[in-house]
Amino acid sequence: MRRAAVLMLLLVGLVAPVAVTAPAHAQGRVTVTNPDGAAVVDPTYATTLTVRGTGFQAVRGGHGGVYVFFGHVRDGWRPSQGGRTGEDYFYVPDSESRDNQGFQQFVAFPGSDTATSAQGSMDxxxxxxxxxxxxxxxFEAFDRSGGSRTIDCRRVTCGVVTVGAHGVSNATNETFTPVRVEELYDADDPVASSAPEPVAGDVATAPAPSEGTATRGRRAGSTPAALEVDRASASAGHVLPFSAVGLTPGRQYSLVLDDGVAxxxxxxxxxxxxxxxxxxxPVDLGPGTHVLRLWAGGGEEAPEVSFAVQAAAAAADAADAVDDPVDPVAGDGRDPGAVLLVAVGALLLALALLRLALLLRRRRA
Known part of the structure; x- marks a missing residue:
């Protein structure tokens, strides 16, 4: 009996550390540089940043990865601590497609099944x-209910934000790296003439329109501002392509569905x-007529379009269609590998105890 007790303690000692100990991992680190090598963005013109991450937790073959945004954060912003988009952290929105405008980027885990939709992959x-x-x-930031808020990075600290992708929070991969806002182009610098399109409106002072360029949403030649959608794609939970003409060149527009539903x-x-x-x-968007509007601010009369939405497809199809990066769902941040080790360790312990019980029964018999 004493030998059996010792054997049981040894088994527990061998298995328990594997079952409860997750591998430690340091916090990921991010460096940000513009074409001049500084962590600076221009207040008026678009700025291209090279963002490098090191030491992030790479889950081999794991679903998802890391989203990379530009935005502003408050205390307690981390999704793993309950932070919510539009309330605790704010970022420039963009399409979730791989060929988006580059305002947000998706970095997939190595060997992930989501790598085909990513702009980059971890090693x-x-x-x-x-x-x-x-x-x-x-920029205009949206919350989960479709409401918007103006974020002015000249008045609050902004920077590059990384969070777990596809609704899976991961504390070690949540970072915020501040950047400065400074004029990168002199008014009479010839380089400014080849800079990216300016942000217009009351956000910053944009170059005056040249002759032949209208303001207030119309172009030369009296081309009316118009917005159109691909009506055949108008189904709840699906992606709706749109196009617009007759807008102010270089001006920034946001798209709003109904009264802020999306x-x-x-x-x-x-x-x-x-x-x-x-x-x-939205996957729960009801069938019927809906209105899509372009919004520019500054009093510009932007176009809108009404279109019919079909009834939602089967639940399985809708679930496959929706993959929303706007609102990562806070989780417990556990490493999937550690969870697997816990399960395997528990199984080994159960089998060892069962074998020990059978051995004791045979000896007593």
């Missing part, structure tokens, strides 16, 4: 690099006053 050491576009110092942007009108993009319709 085994948790290192990665992406290019992030910052459209200007001021939104996307900002989108910058091209030199010919047009823009295209996509909006993911």
């Amino acid at each position: 085994a050491a948790g290192d990665w690099t992406v290019t992030l576009t910052v459209p200007g110092a001021v 939104g996307a942007g900002p989108f910058v009108a091209s030199a010919d006053g047009s823009l295209t993009g996509v909006l993911t319709l």
